[in-house]
Amino acid sequence: MMPFYGRVDHFEAAVESVLAQTDPDWRLVVIDDHYPSPEAGRWLLDIGDPRIEYVRHESNVGINRNFQESVERSTADWVVVFGCDDVMHPGFVARIRTLVEAHPDAAMLHPGVRIIDEDGSPVRTLVDTAKGWYRPSSAGTVVLTGEDLAVSVTRGNWMNFPAVAWNGPMLRATGFRAGYDVVQDLALVIDLCTSGGSLVIDPVVTFDYRRHSASVSSWKAADGSRFIEERAFFLELAERYRTIGWPRAARAARTHLSSRINALTRVPSALSVRDTASARSLLRHTFTTGG
Structure with a gap:
């Protein structure tokens, strides 16, 4: 699920990264929150891939409502609310499938992430360095639940939300809280945590998270x-x-x-x-x- 409102070149790179997946078993739904230029929608429809669905709002509804619509329109057992400026590595879907097989009852799967700048170059910012202090590190996967998970993400919200694969039924049963534009992702994690959900942290890097000044x-x-x-x-x-x-x-x-x-x-x-x-x-x- 991809809520869209932003630079068209970043959007095209994001879509192309989905098309490049080694595992072809995916579906992409783009929800255009009435971005002023229709160029992105035309480009997407010209691709002609039946796995891609495009929805354009008649007016701008805002980030929180567009993210919640992404949840409501999802149907899969596992869902990624993918940033329209981020990039999946070719093995992202395949790696998520492997994690699902090992942790079928998890609420959230967090892959390894690389930070890139506006031009797509790897970068290390002060914010991400600080986040690294809070993220659990291990040579293998780590599973957090209960208060341990709550403490970890509350001390420092180190999670890169667009990279997370969410358990679809749990995600749709919980959804985003209304009224938040900045902490909506953390609120969702906490809601899943306090209802008994677990987070699986994977060290294998399969996702590029874009850090730039234009973000909300x-x-x-x-x-x-x-x-x-x-x-x-x-x-x-x-x-x-x-x-x-x-x-x-x-x-x-x-x-x-x-x-x-x-x-x-x-x-x-x-x-x-x-x-x-x-x-x-x-x-x-x-x-x-x-x-």
């Missing part, structure tokens, strides 16, 4: 608005964890350290353009924790 999370981080959403979410999450008896996870949510560090790294950029309002918002988030 990037521009919302720049003006500080993403952290308003994050703070409210973490405070709610801390109470939720406390209620179900997960004290370590509740402490991680109250502290939300990686989110605060991320905000602090954005302050120099805000000050460099004399955006004092954003700088104050970022500093407020940096030095404020939950009760």
